[in-house]
Amino acid sequence: MKKLCREVWVEVDLDAIKKNLRAIRHHIPNKSKIMAVVKANAYGHGSVEVARHALEHGASELAVASVEEGIVLRKAGITAPILVLGFTPLRCVKESAAWKITLSAFQVDWIKEATEILEKEAETDRLAIHINVDTGMGRLGVRTKEKLLEIVKALTASKFLRWEGIFTHFSTADEPDTTLTRLQHDKFISFLRFLKDQGIELPTVHMNNTAAAIAFPEFSADMIRLGIGMYGLYPSAYIKQLNLVKLAPALSLKARIAYVKTMRTEPRTISYGATYIADPEEVIATLPVGYADGYSRELSNRGFVLHRGKRVPVAGRVTMDMIMVSLGESEGKQGEEVVIYGRQKGAEISVDEVAEMLDTINYEVVSTISRRVPRIFIRDGEILKVSAPVLYV
Secondary structure, eight states, X not given: XXXXXXXXXXXXXXXXXXXXXXXXXXXXXXXOEEEEEOHHHHHTTOHHHHHHHHHHTTOOEEEESSHHHHHHHHHTTOOSOEEEOSOOOGGGHHHHHHTTOEEEEOOHHHHHHHHHHHHHTTOOSOEEEEEEBOSSOOSSSBOSHHHHHHHHHHHHHOSSEEEEEEEOOOSSTTSSOOHHHHHHHHHHHHHHHHHHHTTOOOOEEEOOOHHHHHHOGGGOTTEEEEOGGGGTOOXXXXXXXXXXXXXXXXXXXXXXXXXXXXXXXXXXXXXXXXXXXXXXXXXXXXXSOOGGGTOOGGGTTTOEEEETTEEEEBOSOOXXXXXXXXXXXXXXXXXXXXXXXXXXXTEEEOHHHHHHHTTSOHHHHHHTSOTTSOEEEEETTEEEEEEOSSOBO
């Protein structure tokens, strides 16, 4: 492995992702395909390598949040269908068609103008479209059957667009109260039946995210969209407590100690604001990770890392590029490996625990790990690839 100039990195266990895909595959109906959601740099795990691995082990399609994210995958040589889940401005339609990236749509005027744009460019291959139906998320999507019919008619009349899918998104599938999820499901089914009653043949139908795929596998339809579960994280504590699918976390965040000092002399203050004062003989280690790497400043004087299999606390405020941790009176050595998220010698600091401490969700904790942190991909216990912005030999 090439040496890192700054010794903080993410390890991504591709074997765990493979296991998670298989676990979900066994839980949902055989007829339902899996769309692997790799937006936000695959929830911080590294989109290109995760996408490739997911396609090798059960996924048939990919989903991203933007055309730009899709182009990253195309430039890496990935040819599988890629769906943009978010809104795409009309000025990006031509580029989407050129890269063969499928778009979501939910407005008649957008369909008509997209057709005109592609007609001017004399595009020969039709741009694939999935219609987004808003059944209760309130974010994006067509909201009435009449508007849906208009969109379908506009799509089928277009010589430059191809209707490939229709979907909705559940807003509370990860919660114990299933009322709204069932209402959303029933509403979506009523939209589909309405189209069938008009003599319209449906394309690929999908509605289940990870939470719904676990809690409502019977709603899996033609395809599910597997996001957080693919990375071995549960959408909520409730979904985990159902104990229906066994998932294995794929991500660890690690660093090596940059500096160790024993606080024998004054000053014994640590970090900005002098919010931590070390005891005499207390050992303080500096780690090269900070809030610019995605380690939240809210973990100042609150967070923990693993050193030699034991929890040691963050001492003082998290800075942009570094944190300090107290080793108590234990020894520490420059270059020693410390685990920030993950396992070490039987101990664990889970992403879920950190999320709870921050009063947020595990999605945010992993997806905010910045791109400047190298990703090391592990398969069969060996390093498959290192993805980093700056490396030296």
